[in-house]
Amino acid sequence: MDIIYTIWLRSMIRYIRSKSRIVGSISMPLFFLLFLGFGLNSVVRIPGLGENYIEFLIPGMVAMSVLFTSVFSGIQIIWDKQFGFLKETLVAPVTRMEIMLGQTFGGATTALIQGIIIMVISLFVGLEVQSVTGFFIALGFMVLIGISFTAFGIAIASRMDDMTGFQLIMNFVVFPIFGLSGALFPISSLPSWLAPVTMLDPLTYGVEGIRYGLTGVSQINPVLSFMVIGGFACIMTIIGAFLFRKISI
Amino acid sequence: MTYAIQVHDLTKKYGNLVAVNNISFGIMQGEIFGLLGPNGAGKTTTLSMLSTMQKPSSGTATVQGKDVEKNEDDVRKAIGIVFQDQSLDEELTAGENMNFHGRLYRIPPDERDKRIDDLLRLVELYDRKNDIVKTFSGGMRRRLEIARGLLHHPSVLFLDEPTLGLDPQTRNHLWQYIADLSKEKNITIILTTHYMEEADRLCDRIAIIDHGSIIALDTPQNLKNGIGGDIITIKTPDINTVSGVLSEPWIHRIETHNDEIRIYLRNAEQHISDIITTLNQENIAVHSVSIHKPTLEDVFLSYTGKTIREQEIDGKEMMRMHMRMVRH
Numbered sequence: 081m082d083i084i085y086t087i088w089l090r091s092m093i094r095y096i097r098s099k100s101r102i103v104g105s106i107s108m109p110l111f112f113l114l115f116l117g118f119g120l121n122s123v124v125r126i127p128g129l130g131e132n133y134i135e136f137l138i139p140g141m142v143a144m145s146v147l148f149t150s151v152f153s154g155i156q157i158i159w160d161k162q163f164g165f166l167k168e169t170l171v172a173p174v175t176r177m178e179i180m181l182g183q184t185f186g187g188a189t190t191a192l193i194q195g196i197i198i199m200v201i202s203l204f205v206g207l208e209v210q211s212v213t214g215f216f217i218a219l220g221f222m223v224l225i226g227i228s229f230t231a232f233g234i235a236i237a238s239r240m241d242d243m244t245g246f247q248l249i250m251n252f253v254v255f256p257i258f259g260l261s262g263a264l265f266p267i268s269s270l271p272s273w274l275a276p277v278t279m280l281d282p283l284t285y286g287v288e289g290i291r292y293g294l295t296g297v298s299q300i301n302p303v304l305s306f307m308v309i310g311g312f313a314c315i316m317t318i319i320g321a322f323l324f325r326k327i328s329i
Numbered sequence: 330m331t332y333a334i335q336v337h338d339l340t341k342k343y344g345n346l347v348a349v350n351n352i353s354f355g356i357m358q359g360e361i362f363g364l365l366g367p368n369g370a371g372k373t374t375t376l377s378m379l380s381t382m383q384k385p386s387s388g389t390a391t392v393q394g395k396d397v398e399k400n401e402d403d404v405r406k407a408i409g410i411v412f413q414d415q416s417l418d419e420e421l422t423a424g425e426n427m428n429f430h431g432r433l434y435r436i437p438p439d440e441r442d443k444r445i446d447d448l449l450r451l452v453e454l455y456d457r458k459n460d461i462v463k464t465f466s467g468g469m470r471r472r473l474e475i476a477r478g479l480l481h482h483p484s485v486l487f488l489d490e491p492t493l494g495l496d497p498q499t500r501n502h503l504w505q506y507i508a509d510l511s512k513e514k515n516i517t518i519i520l521t522t523h524y525m526e527e528a529d530r531l532c533d534r535i536a537i538i539d540h541g542s543i544i545a546l547d548t549p550q551n552l553k554n555g556i557g558g559d560i561i562t563i564k565t566p567d568i569n570t571v572s573g574v575l576s577e578p579w580i581h582r583i584e585t586h587n588d589e590i591r592i593y594l595r596n597a598e599q600h601i602s603d604i605i606t607t608l609n610q611e612n613i614a615v616h617s618v619s620i621h622k623p624t625l626e627d628v629f630l631s632y633t634g635k636t637i638r639e640q641e642i643d644g645k646e647m648m649r650m651h652m653r654m655v656r657h
């Protein structure tokens with residue numbers, strides 16, 4: 081436990097020091113929120129929410145910020161590999177499982193903080209938190225998304241030697257996961273051929289969970305959302321741990 | 330005396346490439362032991378196996394009596410490592426890097442803080458404790474890494490090319506540290522290097538390693554004595570005729586290397602005039618003559634027929650060919 085805490089602590093120190101990274105990863109969801117939100121607010125009608133597209137979009141942007149931050153945190157292992165620091169941890173008398181879990185929780189925590197920052201900013205553009213319980217439900221889903229995708233990033237980083245494949249992963253894996261998740265549009269208004277694809281995307285359940293917590297309305301039953309994203313977090317952690325065990329430098 | 334490290338028939342293969350070939354040696358407690366050889370000779374691979382970072386293909390190795398494959402964790406607790414490439418977190422301060430290491434090795438907090446301060450003083454970085462490592466010079470980073478490697482009181486310290494890329498002054502400074510360290514703390518130190526001078530000055534014993542095999546193992550003095558006295562190097566265009574005309578009994582042996590004749594003999598100062606006289610009588614032109622006491626470079630040359638630098642160039646060529654073969 082103390083080892084997991086140690087690795088987590090390092091992630092936190094690094095996170096707090098990297099001001100430009102904090103600002104950089106907030107800017108994208110924030111711009112989406114402002115441009116899409118205000119731009120489409122008057123033209124888009126969301127079933128159940130009426131004309132309030134911004135309120136619909138906010139949970140999606142929170143999820144987006146958590147998603148990108150966590151994938152990036154996981155993939156950072158490649159840097160540790162390149163700058164040699166990973167050797168320092170791998171040669172210590174600790175298990176790889178502990179290192180991997182510490183890294184996962186560290187990534188999930190930074191992602192959670194980033195998500196909360198977006199949430200706080202959203203308060204100024206129309207977010208009205210329904211209840212304290214709802215707020216904590218949203219936080220819970222953010223943690224699960226964070227764990228899932230940090231572990232996902234670690235799994236990828238374990239198989240990559242340098243950052244050259246990073247852009248490829250971002251464009252062809254992470255962005256589609258985001259785009260198909262119903263963060264930007266309601267699932268029910270999708271054409272019938274696209275809806276099943278969206279239902280296969282684990283992030284859909286995360287977004288819907290956050291949406292249920294923040295707005296009280298969701299198109300997927302929150303219990304089902306919780307089970308799917310929770311299960312996905314477990315599976316990704318197992319896969320990440322398995323691949324990280326085989327990492328060689 | 331007890332063995333700190335024992336190695337039996339250790340081998341590491343990567344596909345067809347044999348990086349370490351059946352090596353065996355023992356290192357005594359408190360000894361400074363050097364693995365000397367050109368880049369790509371298998372030094373770092375040997376160190377990786379001893380430090381549990383890589384699994385041997387065959388053979389066994391023990392550190393403080395613990396098998397590197399079966400008792401991985403016990404070995405890891407007993408050793409400290411300074412890697413060839415830097416392994417600090419540049420975003421953290423010197424103190425945080427040390428603290429992180431202390432936590433990983435589960436040193437209790439009070440003890441940890443005390444040792445960190447002591448070691449930072451030892452490597453003269455105490456006043457930089459709260460500075461981010463990014464701002465440190467190469468020599469400072471190296472010193473910090475050595476301090477970090479000592480934090481958990483290892484009984485064996487591995488140093489992989491500890492002075493690579495450092496300026497001569499820092500290098501001298503570090504040599505002094507390492508020598509003092511082994512004396513004061515009775516730590517067994519195993520270091521790899523391709524600097525002859527470093528090996529000569531620091532090591533109690535040296536294993537010369539080339540193409541994955543140990544070709545000689547002894548104290549630096551014995552290795553140098555082993556090549557038979559002094560060396561006279563003669564540059565001449567008539568390279569092939571020289572060995573024919575010089576047959577005095579006090580000549581140990583004669584070798585040609587590139588455009589030079591190397592004559593191994595004892596008391597070179599007494600005999601040099603005889604040699605020059607003989608060459609003059611035979612009308613052999615002499616461009617230059619020099620005498621020197623044997624160095625480890627001469628030892629390497631006499632065992633492999635090449636200088637360590639030439640061997641490195643060959644090694645790179647081989648590596649390139651190997652990569653090409655793998656790719657196609």
